[in-house]
Amino acid sequence: MTSITYGGNTYPLDKDQSVLDCLVGHGAPVPFSCRSGVCQTCLMRAVRGVPPEDSQRGLKDSLKLQNYFLACVCHPTNDLEAALPQEVVRSLPATVTALEPLNSEIMHVSLECHAPLEYRAGQFINLFREPTLGRSYSLASVPQHDEHLHLHVRRLPQGKVSGWIHEHLRIGQTVEIRGPSGDCFYVPGRPEQELVLIGTGSGLAPLYGILRDALQRGHSGPIRLFHGSRNRAGLYLTDRLRELAREYPNFDYVPCVSGEEPAPGLAAGRAHEIAFMEIPDFKDKRLFLCGHPEMVSAAKRRAFLAGAAMKDIYADPFNVNAAP
Numbered sequence: 001m002t003s004i005t006y007g008g009n010t011y012p013l014d015k016d017q018s019v020l021d022c023l024v025g026h027g028a029p030v031p032f033s034c035r036s037g038v039c040q041t042c043l044m045r046a047v048r049g050v051p052p053e054d055s056q057r058g059l060k061d062s063l064k065l066q067n068y069f070l071a072c073v074c075h076p077t078n079d080l081e082a083a084l085p086q087e088v089v090r091s092l093p094a095t096v097t098a099l100e101p102l103n104s105e106i107m108h109v110s111l112e113c114h115a116p117l118e119y120r121a122g123q124f125i126n127l128f129r130e131p132t133l134g135r136s137y138s139l140a141s142v143p144q145h146d147e148h149l150h151l152h153v154r155r156l157p158q159g160k161v162s163g164w165i166h167e168h169l170r171i172g173q174t175v176e177i178r179g180p181s182g183d184c185f186y187v188p189g190r191p192e193q194e195l196v197l198i199g200t201g202s203g204l205a206p207l208y209g210i211l212r213d214a215l216q217r218g219h220s221g222p223i224r225l226f227h228g229s230r231n232r233a234g235l236y237l238t239d240r241l242r243e244l245a246r247e248y249p250n251f252d253y254v255p256c257v258s259g260e261e262p263a264p265g266l267a268a269g270r271a272h273e274i275a276f277m278e279i280p281d282f283k284d285k286r287l288f289l290c291g292h293p294e295m296v297s298a299a300k301r302r303a304f305l306a307g308a309a310m311k312d313i314y315a316d317p318f319n320v321n322a323a324p
């Protein structure tokens, strides 16, 4: 007989009983809705043991890789220990090792974790200024190649955390971080598939990580990066990205400016609009969208209408709290 461990208790599974039915039957607090593997409300993650393939049907590759599964259609053949997605993230201290401006509003922050942190380039962590005041920042570093975590933090006017990072954070200071979270990252496999990366502002952070991860893992299909800002001064890492484009013939970098006459070498217009003009058909393409929430949601809709499969669209809208 197999068993499921959740919240410190272990329950035996009856024959043909799903993990969800077992947990709910014992009064465990697990959210659910459709009970048929469609709505994904009962998404859980196996922290020990491997969930059966059937219980991962319809999930994104990046969730499958992290052993996520749907409890309502999960009939394990081995013992599992499971947790809800929000229960999996870890909290740990990290020390600032570098602070360098990338342009007038975006700061590169490098952090050394006090314990190993397993993450994928493009996921995000929460960084805390105080125990109850934290914000999400995406990981531009690639764990196999960068010793420390790298963030690109854009300063918002009166931003409680971004302003503090820009003005008060110092090299050598230790902060609390929590994570990693998110499923916006490169999953190895299908190396010939075309990847399209679209970002605005500091939305380049996860894309820079994803891009280097894919290149270093030998992705052979075309990789196109569209990075947009209102003006030339808002772009950053342009020299490094042009260098990568020279080094990897399958990588193409398109810096875009939408609010001024573009200098030579820059495209005129919004990043996602230029991407959709240049790539009219998104069938079989993998898409990564990061940055301004309106851009992310507009591009997601257009990509779907242009033939992209929802499971091939990875999106991280940088939602900012509205002013209290």
Ligand SMILES: Cc1cc2nc3c(=O)[nH]c(=O)nc-3n(C[C@H](O)[C@H](O)[C@H](O)COP(=O)(O)OP(=O)(O)OC[C@H]3O[C@@H](n4cnc5c(N)ncnc54)[C@H](O)[C@@H]3O)c2cc1C
Binding pocket: 124, 135, 136, 137, 138, 139, 151, 152, 153, 154, 155, 156, 157, 158, 159, 160, 161, 162, 163, 202, 203, 205, 206, 316, 317, 318, 319, 320, 321, 322, 323, 324
């Ligand atoms: C998954 C995820 C990943 C993220 N990754 C990154 C990242 O890699 N880099 C990064 O810089 N940010 C990222 N963010 C945003 C980040 O988490 C914070 O929301 C941001 O830094 C603002 O926090 P704050 O405390 O400085 O501002 P807050 O004190 O929360 O206040 C923000 C203030 O700015 C106003 N405001 C909102 N949008 C704008 C705008 N576009 N221009 C001017 N003012 C505005 C708001 O109304 C509010 O008054 C991410 C967000 C999410 C959800």
